[in-house]
Amino acid sequence: MYAIRGCLSEDFSIGVIGTGNVGKSTLLDAAYGFDTNPSFTVRTQDITPYYQRHTEKLHFLDFPHANSITSLHRDIVQTGSKFLDVAIVIFDVNNVDQDEKALIQDLHRLNLLDYIICLNCSDQLVQQRKRRGRGRPVSSELGIVSCTKEQMNTWRRQHAEQLKVPESKVKMCSFDPKDCTWEQAQEVGVIGFEWVRDEWVSAMLKAHTQLTDEEIQWVAEYDDAAETSASESP
DSSP states (O other): HHHHHHHHHHHHEEHHHHHHHHHHHHHHHHOOOOOOOOOSSSOOOOOOEOOOOTOTTEEEEEETTTOOOOHHHHHHHHHHHHOOOOEEEEETTTTTSSHHHHHHHHTTTEEEEEEEEEOOOOGGEEEEEEEEEETTEEOGGGGEEEOOHHHHHHHHHHHHHTTTSSSEEEEOSSSSSSOOOHHHHHHTTTTTTTIIIIIIIIIHHHHOOOOOOOHHHHTTTHHHHHHHHHHHOO
């Protein structure tokens, strides 16, 4: 923890925080190619820093789940989050309850420059089975009901109200859609890891660091640049 505290005090720190099994490690793996080994069975046990190779003073921090039953994990989140500059908060859209509210209340006590709340797994809301008679699902394809963009926005506003944050801070996300195609999710306003990386993180770096536009673009193209470099090497 002392080593982490040292690097946090000097670098621009982007924390990825949330409750358990919500896609924190998945985001870092998908967006930047970090070897986070995302898993639903193996939990992150400590703050794990990932450095951006193009920018020495920028790193991302993968936190253990904030609602862990282990007091050590909760203490790590409480202590480490005090040194963050901005935070990407990730919740499962199907499980926004007391633990999530408590985490947001804790974040409000921090001196963060900014934060965003990603409600992951929103692809599960895109298509749902229509029910009939005593809650029995319709078995034919006609029983699948697609939500609209307006409905998705309504759910987003409701979650913002529930968490007591501005609507602009809440995004309906899917980092690894499984219950619908990515095109179907996009049509109703669900965003992916690309938006978080290319739009939000880039905006934070432009607003709060001395990085040039070129350096910020390098950060956004982290994994693409690695693949290009590998393919061009003899």
